[in-house]
Amino acid sequence: MHRTRVRVVEGALDANDTIAQANRADFDRAGVAVVNLMSAPGAGKTTLLERALPGLAGVRVGVLEGDVAGSFDADRLSRLHLTVTQLNTDQGFGGECHLDANMVRSALPEVPLGEIDLLVIENVGNLVCPAEFRVGEDARAMVCSVTEGEDKPLKYPLMFRACELVIINKIDLIPHLEVDLELLLANLDAVNPGVPRILTSARTGEGVDALRGWLVGVATRERAPA
Amino acid sequence: MHRTRVRVVEGALDANDTIAQANRADFDRAGVAVVNLMSAPGAGKTTLLERALPGLAGVRVGVLEGDVAGSFDADRLSRLHLTVTQLNTDQGFGGECHLDANMVRSALPEVPLGEIDLLVIENVGNLVCPAEFRVGEDARAMVCSVTEGEDKPLKYPLMFRACELVIINKIDLIPHLEVDLELLLANLDAVNPGVPRILTSARTGEGVDALRGWLVGVATRERAPA
Numbered sequence: 001m002h003r004t005r006v007r008v009v010e011g012a013l014d015a016n017d018t019i020a021q022a023n024r025a026d027f028d029r030a031g032v033a034v035v036n037l038m039s040a041p042g043a044g045k046t047t048l049l050e051r052a053l054p055g056l057a058g059v060r061v062g063v064l065e066g067d068v069a070g071s072f073d074a075d076r077l078s079r080l081h082l083t084v085t086q087l088n089t090d091q092g093f094g095g096e097c098h099l100d101a102n103m104v105r106s107a108l109p110e111v112p113l114g115e116i117d118l119l120v121i122e123n124v125g126n127l128v129c130p131a132e133f134r135v136g137e138d139a140r141a142m143v144c145s146v147t148e149g150e151d152k153p154l155k156y157p158l159m160f161r162a163c164e165l166v167i168i169n170k171i172d173l174i175p176h177l178e179v180d181l182e183l184l185l186a187n188l189d190a191v192n193p194g195v196p197r198i199l200t201s202a203r204t205g206e207g208v209d210a211l212r213g214w215l216v217g218v219a220t221r222e223r224a225p226a
Numbered sequence: 227m228h229r230t231r232v233r234v235v236e237g238a239l240d241a242n243d244t245i246a247q248a249n250r251a252d253f254d255r256a257g258v259a260v261v262n263l264m265s266a267p268g269a270g271k272t273t274l275l276e277r278a279l280p281g282l283a284g285v286r287v288g289v290l291e292g293d294v295a296g297s298f299d300a301d302r303l304s305r306l307h308l309t310v311t312q313l314n315t316d317q318g319f320g321g322e323c324h325l326d327a328n329m330v331r332s333a334l335p336e337v338p339l340g341e342i343d344l345l346v347i348e349n350v351g352n353l354v355c356p357a358e359f360r361v362g363e364d365a366r367a368m369v370c371s372v373t374e375g376e377d378k379p380l381k382y383p384l385m386f387r388a389c390e391l392v393i394i395n396k397i398d399l400i401p402h403l404e405v406d407l408e409l410l411l412a413n414l415d416a417v418n419p420g421v422p423r424i425l426t427s428a429r430t431g432e433g434v435d436a437l438r439g440w441l442v443g444v445a446t447r448e449r450a451p452a
Contacts, residue, residue, distance in 0.1 A: 040268060070381055124354070125353065126354060147373040147396070155293055155351075
């Protein structure tokens with residue numbers, strides 16, 4: 001007598017997560033650590049990268065720039081002699097407000113994984129959808145500018161929860177704002193208690209060394225199997 | 227002999243536009259003008275409304291607050307004794323990064339159209355998707371903070387093209403920034419030549435009268451048929 005064997009597939013992945021795992025496997029084979037960097041428009045991601053990336057001693061860095069249109073940030077970063085790849089969401093992707101795993105995968109042939117140790121993916125400026133799509137990264141970080149006000153963690157909780165590092169940027173402007181930094185940090189702890197945070201000013205350089213340290217840590221950490 | 231008559235439907239609307247027209251018909255019947263106000267997170271939409279709306283002589287104003295989560299902005303505005311309705315996109319709408327016509331329609335039973343002349347819809351903070359969805363509004367306006375940098379019109383061109391007014395906010399901070407206002411305005415003209423713009427500081431009140439004038443103009447303009 002034959003018994004019908006039914007194989008039960010548990011934890012089935014959606015298409016995005018399936019492709020994210022394929023990306024991750026490619027990154028692992030190449031020995032490349034990947035950071036997915038997110039923020040609202042104009043929070044200072046590119047300027048922070050301009051300050052932090054040239055000083056990463058011993059770590060070869062590449063950047064994958066996600067934008068709806070144009071290559072303004074990629075052009076800025078390429079002046080630093082970094083390996084920069086531009087990924088636009090308005091060509092073939094319908095003007096998407098975020099990167100997803102498939103978009104990143106479509107860009108990988110243009111990313112020289114064999115020549116870098118760390119890939120920073122600068123996501124489209126948006127506090128909502130980028131947090132919903134894993135792209136195969138090792139770590140997610142976000143930049144929140146103090147000019148955006150204290151309430152952003154409460155209004156966009158998924159983004160602030162999705163990250164393992166929150167960079168509070170433009171702190172040189174605090175004397176000129178009515179923002180309450182302590183309240184901002186309390187709101188951050190309300191949605192993601194104890195999440196590591198670095199206070200930075202891309203303009204004065206404050207906190208940039210700490211950001212470099214975090215990036216080197218991601219680049220050199222023991223990696224979990226994909 | 228019978229001839230088969232084929233009716234050709236041209237300019238068929240997608241579902242969003244069909245519902246936007248239904249919203250617009252309801253607004254028209256009630257004699258309510260509607261402004262769809264958009265920006266990146268933290269550009270200052272709510273603070274501008276706090277400053278501008280109480281001074282709108284002779285125009286009864288309501289606000290429909292769009293947020294992913296919470297009612298922080300609605301709570302702030304309700305202190306001004308405005309008619310405020312909160313619409314959250316995370317309950318039933320999957321945490322959407324924008325308002326669409328159907329979401330607005332679902333909120334209309336809670337908006338007292340018979341008691342107001344002008345409805346300001348404060349969209350979710352996002353420079354991409356809100357520009358893609360008409361909600362039945364008469365006019366679209368956006369707020370761009372000078373802290374976001376000069377390049378935003380070039381990086382998010384659809385948003386800057388979709389609006390008939392661009393409000394450049396937080397101009398009191400210009401002395402403390404490296405931003406080039408003339409370049410920001412030139413970039414704006416590159417994507418939407420000659421679009422009306424108002425320079426504002428919600429903190430000092432500069433430009434708030436001009437914004438009030440624009441709102442009154444929308445509220446009292448001759449309305450095109452839906």
